[in-house]
Amino acid sequence: MTSEKPTMSGQTxxxxxxxxxxxGDYHALRGITATIKAGExxxxxxxxxxxxxxxxxxxxxxxxxxxxxxxxxxxxxxSVPANVRPTNMVFQxxxxxxxxxxxxxxGFGLRKDxxxxxxxxxxxxxxxEMVGLKGYGARAAHAxxxxxxxxxxxxxxxxxxxxxxxxxxxxxALDKKMREQMQMELIKLxxxxxxxxxxxxxDQEEALVMSxxxxxxxxxxxxxxxxxETLYRRPNSRKVADFIGTMNFLxxxxxxxxxxxxxxxxxxxxxxxxxxxxxxxAPGSSxxxxxxxxxxxxxxxxxxxxxxxxxxxxxxxxVYYGDMTYYDIKxxxxxxxxxxxxRNVFGRPVLDIGTQTRVAxxxxxxxxxx
Amino acid sequence: xxxxPKVRFWGSEAANGxxxxxxxxxxxxxxLAAPLAMIFAYSFMTDGYLKIIPEFQLCNxxxxxxxxxxxxxxxxxxxxxxxxxxxxLALTLLWRSLVISLVVTAxxxxxxxxxxxxxxxYVAPSKKSLWxxxxxxxxxxxxxxxxxxxxVILGTGGVINSGxxxxxxxxxxxxxxxxxxxxxxxxxxxxxxxFAILPIFVSLEKIDxxxxxxxxxxxxxxxxxxxxxxxxxAMPGVVSAVLIVxxxxxxxYVTPNLxxxxxxxxxxxxxxxxxxxxxxxxxGSALAISSMAIVMAVSxxxxxxxxxxxxxxxx
Numbered sequence: 001m002t003s004e005k006p007t008m009s010g011q012t013x014x015x016x017x018x019x020x021x022x023x024g025d026y027h028a029l030r031g032i033t034a035t036i037k038a039g040e041x042x043x044x045x046x047x048x049x050x051x052x053x054x055x056x057x058x059x060x061x062x063x064x065x066x067x068x069x070x071x072x073x074x075x076x077x078x079s080v081p082a083n084v085r086p087t088n089m090v091f092q093x094x095x096x097x098x099x100x101x102x103x104x105x106x107g108f109g110l111r112k113d114x115x116x117x118x119x120x121x122x123x124x125x126x127x128x129e130m131v132g133l134k135g136y137g138a139r140a141a142h143a144x145x146x147x148x149x150x151x152x153x154x155x156x157x158x159x160x161x162x163x164x165x166x167x168x169x170x171x172x173a174l175d176k177k178m179r180e181q182m183q184m185e186l187i188k189l190x191x192x193x194x195x196x197x198x199x200x201x202x203d204q205e206e207a208l209v210m211s212x213x214x215x216x217x218x219x220x221x222x223x224x225x226x227x228x229e230t231l232y233r234r235p236n237s238r239k240v241a242d243f244i245g246t247m248n249f250l251x252x253x254x255x256x257x258x259x260x261x262x263x264x265x266x267x268x269x270x271x272x273x274x275x276x277x278x279x280x281x282a283p284g285s286s287x288x289x290x291x292x293x294x295x296x297x298x299x300x301x302x303x304x305x306x307x308x309x310x311x312x313x314x315x316x317x318x319v320y321y322g323d324m325t326y327y328d329i330k331x332x333x334x335x336x337x338x339x340x341x342x343r344n345v346f347g348r349p350v351l352d353i354g355t356q357t358r359v360a361x362x363x364x365x366x367x368x369x370x
Numbered sequence: 371x372x373x374x375p376k377v378r379f380w381g382s383e384a385a386n387g388x389x390x391x392x393x394x395x396x397x398x399x400x401x402l403a404a405p406l407a408m409i410f411a412y413s414f415m416t417d418g419y420l421k422i423i424p425e426f427q428l429c430n431x432x433x434x435x436x437x438x439x440x441x442x443x444x445x446x447x448x449x450x451x452x453x454x455x456x457x458x459l460a461l462t463l464l465w466r467s468l469v470i471s472l473v474v475t476a477x478x479x480x481x482x483x484x485x486x487x488x489x490x491x492y493v494a495p496s497k498k499s500l501w502x503x504x505x506x507x508x509x510x511x512x513x514x515x516x517x518x519x520x521x522v523i524l525g526t527g528g529v530i531n532s533g534x535x536x537x538x539x540x541x542x543x544x545x546x547x548x549x550x551x552x553x554x555x556x557x558x559x560x561x562x563x564x565f566a567i568l569p570i571f572v573s574l575e576k577i578d579x580x581x582x583x584x585x586x587x588x589x590x591x592x593x594x595x596x597x598x599x600x601x602x603x604a605m606p607g608v609v610s611a612v613l614i615v616x617x618x619x620x621x622x623y624v625t626p627n628l629x630x631x632x633x634x635x636x637x638x639x640x641x642x643x644x645x646x647x648x649x650x651x652x653x654g655s656a657l658a659i660s661s662m663a664i665v666m667a668v669s670x671x672x673x674x675x676x677x678x679x680x681x682x683x684x685x
Contacts, residue, residue, distance in 0.1 A: 109588035
């Protein structure tokens with residue numbers, strides 16, 4: 001929970017204080033405490049059933065809470081119904097009204113707006129232009145593609161200038177290309193309008209790409225809340241490490257602990273000393289293990305030498321991806337294969353299975369879980 | 371069905387399709403289209419005593435008509451009557467039937483909507499079929515028995531009157547409950563309730579609940595969300611309910627016969643009279659075709675007025 005990126009205003013927009021939610025006996029939210037800052041692109045990330053959508057819906061007001069406090073812009077939301085909250089939502093299904101045209105959908109929330117008809121129509125046209133749907137106003141809602149529906153849903157929410165825009169897995173229904181394009185567009189749009197965006201997603205890559213900060217949730221609790229880089233490089237538990245990207249784990253033995261610095265011995269890496277910030281303590285865990293990302297190990301080709309440390313290894317599997325090659329290697333003295341990724345460089349061969357090689361690594365890129 | 375190269379039709383997809391629908395098609399032609407065509411043809415023919423003279427004429431619809439009888443081999447006029455649209459009695463009954471069925475339709479659909487809404491929105495999903503089942507239970511008994519039961523309820527010595535007399539709210543029985551248009555409306559509205567509840571329920575069930583959340587999210591109160599989102603999306607079901615109730619009630623003759631009294635008689639009673647007692651098939655047919663035309667005109671007008679709710683709501 002360190003090194004937070006500076007945000008536009010830095011003021012607190014949403015505050016959860018020990019929020020609990022029960023569905024009968026089922027404990028869906030288990031003491032959520034967190035703050036979301038104004039102007040931030042915040043993501044709730046987790047596997048399905050972890051409570052991320054429930055948490056989002058408590059902000060929108062579709063879901064009451066059993067105990068705790070949800071504050072938006074300094075106001076307790078406990079008795080504020082959904083239609084009065086300063087939030088708008090892009091639904092997973094987009095919820096584009098099928099009986100209305102694109103224009104009528106986008107202008108749906110403007111009924112009580114005191115502006116004149118012409119001004120409202122201009123606002124609708126502007127909103128449509130902002131999401132790249134200029135000239136689509138008269139179309140019937142059911143004649144739109146998935147990507148277009150999503151844009152309409154965005155325009156319909158943003159035209160009301162909410163303090164917070166809630167996005168419930170908005171990209172999950174799109175194909176890969178469209179999804180990547182919409183990710184970039186959403187980031188740009190968020191910078192342009194400066195509204196706090198809260199995204200619910202189960203796609204860790206999507207969360208890393210888009211967010212200023214991410215809350216990783218498991219079983220109704222926030223496991224880690226940090227910016228993408230911290231989350232990726234310094235996950236605070238094996239569970240988070242496993243969920244975000246790929247992480248290799250090697251069993252390790254703790255030799256000594258002096259002033260927070262931990263000396264460990266791990267087969268394949270040998271004896272090494274780690275800083276306090278590289279150590280994450282999970283309550284109740286008995287065994288220690290070293291974790292490292294696939295790209296933190298580099299295969300040394302003939303003549304290359306390691307700048308820091310090196311180990312011997314054997315290639316046991318090769319997966320060629322074009323720009324990258326993934327190797328499964330066994331470090332000397334270990335039995336479990338570890339995943340390693342190498343950027344392919346012109347003129348350098350892809351190694352064969354069974355090749356004996358050397359890998360370079362640096363103790364600073366490792367994490368110790370205990 | 372064999373695919374001989376010369377006779378291409380047999381074994382083709384079109385032939386298979388026709389073969390598949392042929393039992394239904396034969397049923398529809400024999401039992402629906404043919405009788406209808408016959409009635410349509412009768413309405414332009416001439417009435418003879420116990421037979422129909424195949425001579426074309428329009429007077430069953432407009433103007434004065436004659437029934438004929440063979441007297442010693444010569445045709446003589448047995449009776450003179452007016453065509454449907456020139457006969458004040460027929461017009462009165464057509465008008466009354468239209469008004470009664472419109473009132474029945476409005477009452478039934480307005481009462482059915484809350485029931486359907488309740489079952490769709492407030493009953494737990496696992497209990498919905500049980501609720502629909504319960505709604506249909508009164509309809510396991512014969513239609514006639516249910517009509518008679520309304521006599522028991524509405525009559526001068528009936529449940530309502532004796533109850534009100536007992537508690538002293540009235541000093542003499544209310545007579546306007548039975549044997550007039552009111553009792554016809556009440557009885558028919560009850561009889562057609564499930565036929566209105568079911569289509570409305572189905573269209574409410576089809577509404578994605580996120581539409582309602584979106585309505586709230588975009589700043590509308592529960593009532594305005596109902597008005598702007600739920601109701602328009604439920605309109606296909608309301609339209610079906612209206613047609614399902616309106617079309618058969620205008621031609622109902624059992625209910626007006628039993629509970630309608632003289633003021634509650636409807637056009638179907640006149641058709642029955644012409645077919646059975648007066649033996650005037652041609653006038654009876656013209657009455658049937660005329661009321662059918664009215665039903666068709668009103669239904670088409672209704673569909674036209676609701677066309678924007680019925681267009682391609684595929685999602």
